[in-house]
Amino acid sequence: MTYIDLNMVRAGVVKHPLEWNVCGYREIQVPPLRYRVIDQAVLLDVFGFASIEQLKSSCRDWVEGELKTIVSQRDRMWTESLAVGRQSFNEGVKEKHGVKVKHREITENDGVHMLREPLLPYIAHLGPKMMAISGENTVLLE
16 A cells, blocks of 8 residues: 555545555455456465455555555655656656756655655745845834
8 A cells, every 4th residue: 555545535536545545555455356466475474364354454554544644744755756666767758858857856864755846945947036025124004
């Protein structure tokens, strides 16, 4: 399951990840009879669950807990990045888009790589314009 499932809820596309037809959460909770993407046996082994029902229950508890806290919050990793994933994936996106993303940087946080705008203060871009709205130029009306 991915954070994308929960981001679809936050974005208002669906009310619950189960409503998003192509997501890891739905595939775990309601596995398709054919064309599965998730190898359940490997997933059970990786997370140390004894059964699919234990995996489903644990996953459901995690999602319900997250839904209570993140629906109204914005995750900067997803909302401020052009691409999120492995280093090689981000390099491929950057190469494919060429000059359009020339000044974007690939950054890393906790093993996740993101293709983003460089973090520059607004003053570097808006210096003289910002002065026009500074406190010294403000007149209070009664």
